[in-house]
Amino acid sequence: MSGKSRAHSLRKGRFSGIGHAYMITATVHERVPVFSDWCLGRLLVAELRQAKALGLADSLAWVVMPDHLHWLLVLRDGSLAQVVQRVKSCSAIAVNKARGGAGQLWQVGFHDTGVRREQDLKRLARYIIANPLRAGLVERVGDYPLWDAVWL
Helix, strand or coil, rough: CCCCCCCCHHHHCCCCCCCCCCEEEEEHHHHCCCCHHHHHHHHHHHHHHHHHHCCEEEEEEEEECEEEEEEEEECCCCCCHHHHHHHHHHHHHHHHHCCCCCCEEEECCCCEECCCCCCCCHHHHHHHHHHHCCCCCCCHHHCCCEEEEEEC
Protein backbone atom coordinates (compact mmCIF):
# COMPACT_ATOMS: atom_id res chain seq x y z
CA MET A 1 0.00 0.00 0.00
CA SER A 2 1.39 3.39 -0.93
CA GLY A 3 1.83 6.21 1.57
CA LYS A 4 -0.21 8.47 -0.69
CA SER A 5 -3.04 10.32 1.07
CA ARG A 6 -6.60 9.41 0.16
CA ALA A 7 -8.14 12.40 1.93
CA HIS A 8 -9.42 13.79 -1.36
CA SER A 9 -11.59 10.70 -1.83
CA LEU A 10 -13.38 11.42 1.47
CA ARG A 11 -15.03 14.41 -0.22
CA LYS A 12 -16.40 12.55 -3.26
CA GLY A 13 -20.17 12.52 -3.18
CA ARG A 14 -20.36 14.36 0.14
CA PHE A 15 -23.69 16.09 0.62
CA SER A 16 -24.54 18.17 3.62
CA GLY A 17 -27.98 19.48 4.36
CA ILE A 18 -29.21 21.81 7.05
CA GLY A 19 -31.29 19.86 9.57
CA HIS A 20 -29.70 16.53 8.67
CA ALA A 21 -27.85 14.34 11.19
CA TYR A 22 -24.33 13.07 10.62
CA MET A 23 -21.85 10.87 12.43
CA ILE A 24 -18.33 12.27 12.07
CA THR A 25 -14.98 10.66 12.77
CA ALA A 26 -11.86 12.83 12.73
CA THR A 27 -8.42 11.40 13.49
CA VAL A 28 -5.36 12.97 15.06
CA HIS A 29 -2.36 13.27 12.72
CA GLU A 30 -0.36 10.03 12.77
CA ARG A 31 -2.79 8.79 15.44
CA VAL A 32 -0.76 10.38 18.21
CA PRO A 33 -2.80 9.98 21.45
CA VAL A 34 -2.89 13.73 22.14
CA PHE A 35 -6.18 13.57 24.00
CA SER A 36 -4.86 11.07 26.55
CA ASP A 37 -4.21 14.35 28.33
CA TRP A 38 -7.79 15.11 29.33
CA CYS A 39 -7.01 18.81 29.73
CA LEU A 40 -6.24 18.93 26.00
CA GLY A 41 -9.39 16.93 25.31
CA ARG A 42 -11.40 19.59 27.15
CA LEU A 43 -10.10 22.16 24.63
CA LEU A 44 -11.69 20.11 21.85
CA VAL A 45 -14.90 19.81 23.89
CA ALA A 46 -14.96 23.61 24.17
CA GLU A 47 -14.90 23.86 20.38
CA LEU A 48 -17.77 21.38 20.03
CA ARG A 49 -19.76 23.55 22.43
CA GLN A 50 -18.76 26.68 20.53
CA ALA A 51 -20.20 25.16 17.33
CA LYS A 52 -23.53 24.91 19.18
CA ALA A 53 -23.25 28.43 20.61
CA LEU A 54 -22.63 29.83 17.11
CA GLY A 55 -25.66 27.99 15.75
CA LEU A 56 -23.58 25.79 13.43
CA ALA A 57 -24.51 22.36 14.81
CA ASP A 58 -26.43 20.65 17.56
CA SER A 59 -24.31 17.97 19.21
CA LEU A 60 -26.35 14.86 19.96
CA ALA A 61 -23.43 12.76 21.21
CA TRP A 62 -19.65 12.84 21.14
CA VAL A 63 -16.62 11.14 22.59
CA VAL A 64 -13.05 12.38 22.48
CA MET A 65 -10.79 9.35 22.29
CA PRO A 66 -7.01 9.61 22.76
CA ASP A 67 -6.39 9.80 19.00
CA HIS A 68 -9.75 10.58 17.40
CA LEU A 69 -13.16 12.17 17.76
CA HIS A 70 -16.62 10.68 17.16
CA TRP A 71 -19.35 13.29 16.87
CA LEU A 72 -23.07 12.82 16.17
CA LEU A 73 -24.52 16.16 15.14
CA VAL A 74 -27.37 17.90 13.39
CA LEU A 75 -26.12 20.52 10.94
CA ARG A 76 -27.70 23.94 11.53
CA ASP A 77 -25.70 26.36 9.35
CA GLY A 78 -23.05 26.17 6.65
CA SER A 79 -21.76 22.97 5.14
CA LEU A 80 -20.66 19.90 7.04
CA ALA A 81 -17.10 20.40 5.80
CA GLN A 82 -17.07 24.02 7.03
CA VAL A 83 -18.33 23.09 10.50
CA VAL A 84 -15.92 20.19 10.96
CA GLN A 85 -13.02 22.25 9.59
CA ARG A 86 -13.82 25.06 12.04
CA VAL A 87 -13.84 22.67 15.02
CA LYS A 88 -10.61 21.02 13.89
CA SER A 89 -8.86 24.31 13.16
CA CYS A 90 -9.89 26.08 16.37
CA SER A 91 -9.09 23.03 18.50
CA ALA A 92 -5.67 22.71 16.84
CA ILE A 93 -4.89 26.33 17.67
CA ALA A 94 -6.00 25.86 21.28
CA VAL A 95 -4.10 22.59 21.74
CA ASN A 96 -0.93 23.97 20.15
CA LYS A 97 -1.12 27.05 22.38
CA ALA A 98 -1.59 24.90 25.51
CA ARG A 99 1.35 22.70 24.55
CA GLY A 100 3.53 25.66 23.65
CA GLY A 101 4.08 24.36 20.16
CA ALA A 102 2.84 24.45 16.62
CA GLY A 103 2.09 22.02 13.87
CA GLN A 104 -0.56 19.76 12.47
CA LEU A 105 -2.96 18.26 15.00
CA TRP A 106 -5.52 16.57 12.75
CA GLN A 107 -5.26 14.32 9.74
CA VAL A 108 -6.59 15.92 6.59
CA GLY A 109 -10.27 15.24 5.98
CA PHE A 110 -12.81 13.33 8.06
CA HIS A 111 -15.21 10.45 7.66
CA ASP A 112 -18.94 11.14 7.73
CA THR A 113 -22.06 9.04 7.63
CA GLY A 114 -25.43 10.60 7.00
CA VAL A 115 -28.09 9.36 9.40
CA ARG A 116 -31.19 8.61 7.37
CA ARG A 117 -33.58 7.42 10.05
CA GLU A 118 -34.32 9.16 13.32
CA GLN A 119 -34.62 5.82 15.12
CA ASP A 120 -30.90 5.22 14.35
CA LEU A 121 -29.79 8.27 16.38
CA LYS A 122 -29.90 6.68 19.83
CA ARG A 123 -28.25 3.49 18.55
CA LEU A 124 -25.42 5.53 17.06
CA ALA A 125 -25.12 7.62 20.24
CA ARG A 126 -24.76 4.42 22.30
CA TYR A 127 -22.10 3.19 19.89
CA ILE A 128 -20.20 6.48 20.17
CA ILE A 129 -20.20 6.75 23.95
CA ALA A 130 -19.27 3.08 24.39
CA ASN A 131 -15.98 3.61 22.52
CA PRO A 132 -13.89 4.00 25.70
CA LEU A 133 -15.32 0.69 26.97
CA ARG A 134 -14.50 -1.16 23.74
CA ALA A 135 -11.00 0.35 23.76
CA GLY A 136 -10.42 -0.87 27.31
CA LEU A 137 -9.84 2.63 28.65
CA VAL A 138 -12.44 2.29 31.42
CA GLU A 139 -14.73 -0.32 32.91
CA ARG A 140 -17.78 1.96 33.05
CA VAL A 141 -18.77 4.73 30.63
CA GLY A 142 -19.26 7.08 33.58
CA ASP A 143 -15.58 6.75 34.43
CA TYR A 144 -14.53 8.38 31.14
CA PRO A 145 -14.59 12.18 31.28
CA LEU A 146 -14.69 13.13 27.60
CA TRP A 147 -18.16 12.26 26.32
CA ASP A 148 -21.70 13.54 26.33
CA ALA A 149 -25.11 12.75 24.86
CA VAL A 150 -28.29 14.82 24.87
CA TRP A 151 -30.35 11.88 26.12
CA LEU A 152 -28.57 11.79 29.49
